[in-house]
Amino acid sequence: MRVPGARVPGASTATGSGGAASGGASSAAEARTPDPAGPPGALAAGLHIEDGRLVEADGSDFVMRGVNHAHTWYPGETQSLADVKALGANTVRVVLSDGHRWTRNSPADVAAVITRCKANRLICVLEVHDTTGYGEESAAGTLDHAADYWISLKDVLAGQEDYVIVNIGNEPWGNTNPAGWTAPTTAAVQKLRNAGLQHTIMVDAPNWGQDWQGVMRANARAVHDADPTGNLIFSIHMYSVFDTAQEITDYLDAFVSAGLPLLIGEFGGPADQYGDPDENTMMSEARRLGLGYLAWSWSGNTDPVLDLAVDFDPNALSSWGRRIFNGADGIAQTSREAAVFGGSGADTQAPTAPGAPTASAVSSTSVALNWSAATDNVGVTGYDVVRVSGGSETTVAASTASTVTVTGLAAGTAYTFAVYARDAAGNRSARSATVDVTTDESGTPGTGCSVGYRVVNEWPGGFQGEITIRNTGTSAVSGWTLGFAFPDGQTVSNMWGGTPAQNGASVTVAAASYTSRIPAAGSVAVGFTAAKGATNTAPAAFTLNGASCGTG
Numbered sequence: 001m002r003v004p005g006a007r008v009p010g011a012s013t014a015t016g017s018g019g020a021a022s023g024g025a026s027s028a029a030e031a032r033t034p035d036p037a038g039p040p041g042a043l044a045a046g047l048h049i050e051d052g053r054l055v056e057a058d059g060s061d062f063v064m065r066g067v068n069h070a071h072t073w074y075p076g077e078t079q080s081l082a083d084v085k086a087l088g089a090n091t092v093r094v095v096l097s098d099g100h101r102w103t104r105n106s107p108a109d110v111a112a113v114i115t116r117c118k119a120n121r122l123i124c125v126l127e128v129h130d131t132t133g134y135g136e137e138s139a140a141g142t143l144d145h146a147a148d149y150w151i152s153l154k155d156v157l158a159g160q161e162d163y164v165i166v167n168i169g170n171e172p173w174g175n176t177n178p179a180g181w182t183a184p185t186t187a188a189v190q191k192l193r194n195a196g197l198q199h200t201i202m203v204d205a206p207n208w209g210q211d212w213q214g215v216m217r218a219n220a221r222a223v224h225d226a227d228p229t230g231n232l233i234f235s236i237h238m239y240s241v242f243d244t245a246q247e248i249t250d251y252l253d254a255f256v257s258a259g260l261p262l263l264i265g266e267f268g269g270p271a272d273q274y275g276d277p278d279e280n281t282m283m284s285e286a287r288r289l290g291l292g293y294l295a296w297s298w299s300g301n302t303d304p305v306l307d308l309a310v311d312f313d314p315n316a317l318s319s320w321g322r323r324i325f326n327g328a329d330g331i332a333q334t335s336r337e338a339a340v341f342g343g344s345g346a347d348t349q350a351p352t353a354p355g356a357p358t359a360s361a362v363s364s365t366s367v368a369l370n371w372s373a374a375t376d377n378v379g380v381t382g383y384d385v386v387r388v389s390g391g392s393e394t395t396v397a398a399s400t401a402s403t404v405t406v407t408g409l410a411a412g413t414a415y416t417f418a419v420y421a422r423d424a425a426g427n428r429s430a431r432s433a434t435v436d437v438t439t440d441e442s443g444t445p446g447t448g449c450s451v452g453y454r455v456v457n458e459w460p461g462g463f464q465g466e467i468t469i470r471n472t473g474t475s476a477v478s479g480w481t482l483g484f485a486f487p488d489g490q491t492v493s494n495m496w497g498g499t500p501a502q503n504g505a506s507v508t509v510a511a512a513s514y515t516s517r518i519p520a521a522g523s524v525a526v527g528f529t530a531a532k533g534a535t536n537t538a539p540a541a542f543t544l545n546g547a548s549c550g551t552g
Helices: 028-032 080-086 107-119 143-152 178-194 215-225 245-257 279-289 319-326
Strands: 048-050 053-055 065-069 091-096 123-128 164-167 201-204 232-238 262-267 292-295 358-360 367-370 380-389 392-399 403-406 414-423 435-438 449-459 462-471 481-485 491-496 498-503 506-511 523-531 542-544 547-551
Touching: 065 080, 080 107, 091 107, 091 292, 107 123, 123 143, 123 201, 143 178, 178 201, 178 215, 201 262, 215 232, 215 245, 232 245, 245 262, 245 279, 262 279, 279 292, 319 392, 319 523, 358 435, 367 414, 380 403, 392 403, 449 542, 491 498
Parallel strands: 065 091, 065 292, 091 123, 123 164, 164 201, 201 232, 232 262, 262 292, 449 547
Antiparallel strands: 048 053, 358 367, 367 403, 380 392, 380 414, 414 435, 449 462, 462 523, 481 506, 481 542, 491 523, 498 506, 542 547
């Protein structure tokens, strides 16, 4: 299911506009210069803003690393919060409805959500989704209506300032007259403060959250200063509007340089007909600047390419899910539990060193590594695998378990690997002993496979497709190349989950690092956009590593 209004691109470019929040910054530390002109935050309780940063009651930084979860449409999927926590998230943004467009979430239901977040040691961002695309989406509700909903929940929210952030309304303005966003946003913030809510408030940008016309960027200072507590954080949603590194760094640096708190409240990585978001830069820049990010979304999208988990199954992460949780700058590598749950820097004891890794399933492009688990006085939260070369190290993988498959290796090449353990406070162990591995000269052909092909969306002159590669054999496939031919002259324009090469009708797809390994009875998905003519017949046959695959 494609969740309504979750990702509506506003334009093909994100030039933005200048205004109060302009300029650049080189590090998160530079953002910590106090802003003497800003409000004092006198009513700060629990999570609050200090020197342009989101901090906890004890003053420690809190950097959100988590996902969005479509609770209002899937109220029975209560296990999801435990599942995202187990994968390393420290925050979940929960979709709610104020009753304007979808079924209203009752006070009892919201209280239960908060209780589940706390039980799973997750900070809970609660958002009203009914406001999505106001001014362009006729069914959307107003921020004023959403503010009334939050006030009706005042008794439920009271005392939860350590654990809950109130996101007034999702993407509360479309592309029609986005300048109209500023006044109702300011009024909604002040209405909540006048009603006595002391929580940190989050506000989303116009242009369906992507602010491609720079309205939030230009007016952020005025909106921020209208909050008498100063406890306001801005949320930018990054999809295909943000398809270049420069656009992303310019936008994030502008807020950091101005001392204005910001996070990436939603973002996607898979390409669509509007463009290909640069999720790698989004994640790396969020880490560089110490900004939070919340990926869209756990499961249940009408466009399943955005599902992090297939059918809400944490053991069936999509390629997008593996990128978010286990990839570079991902949740497993960068998430730290909130201090209110015990994940503070007060824990200074590092884990013990993991056992020496052992290698198995060596192929021409990958190797599986296993090691004995480390121990910690509080708990080990993850492992970093490094390649050792002389006196230097390069991080090549991250895992929450004591096993990982390192992909993207060169054939017939010698490597040396080692492992570090880390805990929730960010303490890192001593390095493990090393293991030497030499990859095979050539790959091992797949012995059993099946390929599913479907058109996800279609428009004049183009379409979006998805290819699911299933391993029907009894052993894992490590490293693969898919082959097929388009019968009607279709040409691939963008792809995620693999790297395409096309010569006439013939297409080959090399695995991405995060889709390279297909476990026995497992599958990976490759998505793409392509140009087409009047007809769009599906490929008739597929090969994997040169071997024929079944279809369907």
